[in-house]
Amino acid sequence: MGPRAMRVCVDIQAAIAQRAGVGRYTQTLVEHLARTADADELALFYFDFRRKGSPFSGAALRERPVRWCPGRLVQGAWKTFNWPPFDWFAGGYDVYHFPNFILPPLRMGRAVVTIHDMGFMRFPLFVEDRNLRYLEKKIRRTVKSVDAIITVSEFSAREIEELLEVDRAKIHAIHEGVGPKFAPPGEEAVARMRTELGLERPYLLTVGTIEPRKNLPLLIEAFEQLTDFEGYLVVVGGRGWKCDFLYQRMLNSPRAVDIRYFGYAEDHQIVPLYAGAELFVFPSLYEGFGLPPLEAMACGAPVVSAAGGSLKEVVGGGACVVDGYEADAWGEAIRSLLADTAARERLAAKGRKHAARYTWDETARKTWAVYRQLV
Numbered sequence: 001m002g003p004r005a006m007r008v009c010v011d012i013q014a015a016i017a018q019r020a021g022v023g024r025y026t027q028t029l030v031e032h033l034a035r036t037a038d039a040d041e042l043a044l045f046y047f048d049f050r051r052k053g054s055p056f057s058g059a060a061l062r063e064r065p066v067r068w069c070p071g072r073l074v075q076g077a078w079k080t081f082n083w084p085p086f087d088w089f090a091g092g093y094d095v096y097h098f099p100n101f102i103l104p105p106l107r108m109g110r111a112v113v114t115i116h117d118m119g120f121m122r123f124p125l126f127v128e129d130r131n132l133r134y135l136e137k138k139i140r141r142t143v144k145s146v147d148a149i150i151t152v153s154e155f156s157a158r159e160i161e162e163l164l165e166v167d168r169a170k171i172h173a174i175h176e177g178v179g180p181k182f183a184p185p186g187e188e189a190v191a192r193m194r195t196e197l198g199l200e201r202p203y204l205l206t207v208g209t210i211e212p213r214k215n216l217p218l219l220i221e222a223f224e225q226l227t228d229f230e231g232y233l234v235v236v237g238g239r240g241w242k243c244d245f246l247y248q249r250m251l252n253s254p255r256a257v258d259i260r261y262f263g264y265a266e267d268h269q270i271v272p273l274y275a276g277a278e279l280f281v282f283p284s285l286y287e288g289f290g291l292p293p294l295e296a297m298a299c300g301a302p303v304v305s306a307a308g309g310s311l312k313e314v315v316g317g318g319a320c321v322v323d324g325y326e327a328d329a330w331g332e333a334i335r336s337l338l339a340d341t342a343a344r345e346r347l348a349a350k351g352r353k354h355a356a357r358y359t360w361d362e363t364a365r366k367t368w369a370v371y372r373q374l375v
Contacts (some may be wrong), residue, residue: 006040006375008033009064009093009109011086013046013071014100015055019264020209020238022116024291025152026099027055028365030181032364034061039370041121045090047071064090079134095371097150103142110147110374115139117152117309118159119213125213126285128241140164147374150367151161152176152289153310172370175314176289176358182298184352185271193272197262202231203333205277205301207270207292208284210247211240214308215283217249218325222283224255225331229338231258236273238264274299278344279337282306282315283322283330290314294358297351302344304333318354320347 015027034042034056035162041062047055056063066089077083086096086104099114117351120127120135127135143149143164147173151157157173160166194200204223208214216235223233235250250259265273274280280296286309293303293315303319305311312321322333337344 003194006095006371007043007093008040008095008097008371009043009045009090011046011090011099011104012044012054012056013097016046016048022100022114023296024174025114025116028177028360029099029363029367030056030061032177032360036361036364036368040371043090043093045086047074047089061355073102074277079138094375097367097371101142102138103146111145112148112150112370112374113142114150114152115143115156115160117156118163119288119309121163121287123213123286126242131241143170146170148172148370150174150370153311153313155313156288174366175358176291177296177358177363178291178294178355179360181267182271182274182295182355184300185275190272190276193269194276197260197269197273198262199232199234199276202229202278203234203260203276204229204231205234205236205273205280205296206282207236207265207274207280207296208282209237209240210235210243212242212246213285215285215325216246218283218327218330219281220249220253220255221327222261222281222330222334222353223259224253225327226335227322229335231278233259234273234277235259235261236263236265236270244291270295271299274301276307277301278332279304281330281334282311284308284311285325287311287314293319294355297348297355300352301350302337302347303351304330304337317352318351356357 008028012026014022019053043062043064045064048067054063082105085107089109093112097112099117103111103113120132124132143166151173154173157171160171161168166299274296280301280303282293282305284306290311293305296303297318305315305319305321307321322330
């Protein structure tokens with residue numbers, strides 16, 4: 001006789017509120033959890049006072065939206081009073097998974113939280129002030145109260161263990177995956193994208209929310225040194241926090257006319273953007289995982305990446321990794337690859353092979369195993 005069916009509830013509020021970062025992780029994880037649920041029940045909870053609905057569909061999913069009570073009011077009460085219990089709204093389940101760092105008040109069931117990185121403790125000046133205060137206030141209670149912590153790399157697992165003094169046995173490092181849509185799209189799709197976005201010349205590409213941790217000024221400085229490269233620097237990413245000076249840095253660059261900022265790219269644009277780049281460049285100071293360089297590899301772009309945070313662990317087997325953050329070193333690494341088509345092709349092939357190791361199906365399978373272990 002096999003194990004009994006589990007009833008699992010995932011808080012998907014982040015997927016309702018944001019398209020990048022934690023929101024994207026939540027949405028993609030849930031889609032793959034649903035495919036691997038088997039006899040287990042997967043329920044999705046969210047506040048939907050504005051009646052926008054969820055981004056999910058599927059027979060294996062049971063949605064539990066709350067429309068009679070404003071979510072912000074309840075979330076404010078959770079932050080201030082640690083009340084009322086989450087399960088008052090969501091109902092009773094064996095396991096509750098909270099993918100966005102913090103555990104709300106909970107009376108029953110086993111609790112899992114995903115802590116993506118410890119950047120808010122390593123680089124507090126880079127974090128939005130209100131979010132920093134919230135995380136600092138709630139994170140230690142969260143790690144003490146939850147039954148299991150999921151994080152997205154071995155690096156982040158070590159950070160959580162060290163900075164929050166958590167028993168390592170409570171932490172489960174489960175890599176994120178690269179979705180099947182991230183694959184070389186063909187020359188016609190790249191040509192359409194170039195026409196749509198006005199990219200008639202070669203370009204370097206970086207992707208990520210515009211915020212200080214992504215280290216955009218270093219990339220701009222390195223780009224300014226590439227006086228023999230007559231192409232563009234393309235910056236793709238939604239507006240983040242503490243980012244006004246980053247926009248000014250782009251506008252004030254001597255090569256401002258060659259810097260193209262496109263904001264958040266839609267799904268039909270991002271794959272050919274990756275595929276059409278001469279190089280994908282990612283100088284981030286700190287990452288809990290680092291999904292954009294892996295997606296770029298999967299689409300056929302050669303990748304130049306920093307080693308910060310988890311990046312050497314996650315992308316090091318398929319990228320040109322630059323140690324340190326000296327603009328001269330970055331400029332030289334980029335210049336040497338731009339001058340050597342064969343080297344870029346070898347790096348691209350290496351990157352595609354490396355990215356194929358990361359799948360969301362495997363992420364979902366290991367996540368279900370954490371749930372099962374608790375029950």
